[in-house]
Amino acid sequence: xxxxxxxxxxxxxxxxxxxxxxxxxxxxxxxxxxxxxxxxxxxxxxxxxxxxxxxxxxxxxxxxxxxxxxxxxxxxxxxxxxxxxxxxxxxxxxxxxxxxxxxxxxxxxxxxxxxxxxxxxxxxxxxxxxxxxxx
Numbered sequence: 001x002x003x004x005x006x007x008x009x010x011x012x013x014x015x016x017x018x019x020x021x022x023x024x025x026x027x028x029x030x031x032x033x034x035x036x037x038x039x040x041x042x043x044x045x046x047x048x049x050x051x052x053x054x055x056x057x058x059x060x061x062x063x064x065x066x067x068x069x070x071x072x073x074x075x076x077x078x079x080x081x082x083x084x085x086x087x088x089x090x091x092x093x094x095x096x097x098x099x100x101x102x103x104x105x106x107x108x109x110x111x112x113x114x115x116x117x118x119x120x121x122x123x124x125x126x127x128x129x130x131x132x133x134x135x
Contacts, residue, residue, distance in 0.1 A: 019032035
């Protein structure tokens with residue numbers, strides 16, 4: 001007894017010794033050492049590989065969707081800027097048309113006023129030189 005206390009055996013776990021004696025492949029050795037541990041079986045490895053492939057596929061789909069989203073966002077910004085530019089140009093054209101209409105109205109009203117006044121008194125009506133000459 002005194003010898004056992006001074007030099008105890010290397011392994012004291014007799015159950016572990018028994019389990020290791022019967023182990024002949026890696027799975028049973030791991031099971032013997034870590035009794036009750038959840039070691040994945042071969043079917044779980046296959047399932048994990050399938051899940052990895054799925055994850056890769058969905059990551060690729062995500063990247064593709066993000067690229068399309070960025071492209072659509074850029075197109076939307078371009079369309080908004082073009083709409084703003086066209087709207088500005090349209091407003092400028094409308095303002096110019098209004099100014100031309102006002103100028104034309106003033107010209108017409110002054111021409112009408114000239115018709116009521118003798119041509120020599122009208123400051124807008126100047127007879128063309130030589131209009132009465134024969135050709």
